[in-house]
Amino acid sequence: MDKKLPNGQRLIVESVRGAPVVAVQVWIGSGGFDELPDERGLAHLHEHMLFKGTPTRGVGDIAAAVERTGGQINAWTSNDHTCYHVVMPAHHWRDGLDVLADAVCHSLFDPEELAREIEVVVEEIRRAADSPGQVGWQRLFGQAFGDHPYALPVLGTEASVRGMTQERMRAFWRKHYTAPNTTVVLCGDVDEAEAEAAVLAAFADQVQTP
Template sequence: MRKKFVRTVPFVAAFLCLLVASALASGVKYTLENGMTVVMKENHLSPIVAVQVWVKAGSATEPPEYAGISHVLEHMAFKGTKKRGVGEIAKEVEALGGDINAYTTFDHTVYHITISSRYLENALEILADTLENSVFDEKELRKEVEVVLEEYRMNEDDPDRVSTKLLFSTFFRKHPYGRPVIGFP
């Protein structure tokens, strides 16, 4: 039984690799006049759409004295726009059965919505409004800085995150990757 399993695994792995390569190959990529790169990949197996906006702004692009600002700005993007108040962005997406979130890496901040494909136009409009018309209320900024500080403290209690932070700070001593994406308190 074990021999059969061991012989089967490479074939399954090869098949999966071919499937992934095939899926990636059928996507469309182009650049808008404003420099934004658009990548589209259709998959009609499910009636949902995932929309992601990758902004070339992550912790590695920050000066050391502003370490963590990309992460704070990521949080603030959802705190309202000129036409949507605090909490309305997520509420609107969730009312359509979707999910909206974001994350920050060393090189990018990614904003994303997953929603029924019939609401694609809604998702695009909401993300565009969020990224183009965010309002940075001072009171909300103070609250969100506290949220990020709590996130930092929680990370300090997570052995995996602590060891990863140590690894990166050791290997990238003089490089922005040596600083945590979330910044310092």
């Protein structure tokens, strides 16, 4: 299945019955390329903040809801996309979907959590600066893309990341985390019709337009 849903999302379902496992991914069609010049690193920091609490799940509860079923949860940010994903035992795939939908649709961007996460990302930036591989790739992109946004690091700089605020987080979320900019992918031991109904229900509150 590969279809556009009534809410504007794209849904892709690949039913594979070989093992009792389901992978769920939520792709946002925005990343570092979509940042303003003075907010480099915002998309990546925003990704971190989606694991830091919603009105119904506190800090740590998002990951715990997945891991206590034997599942795994993670996310990553590129220049063009941000992806949130879980791998779940088949009988818990709806739990994984609900967790991702809650994070994408209802994150709080609490200022105290943001301040802590900024320090986490700053340390990540410092580790990247100490990695010959990371430095090499960044210099290659800088030479290849020149003045294009691809030449800049997705992680941002210490200065740009320290300038992030709750207001900037929310503005980026309102602009980019809309249903038409979202693709939901399920693969594994899952029925297509059940997946479609569950996705529509889970994302019923997602922003439709910026």
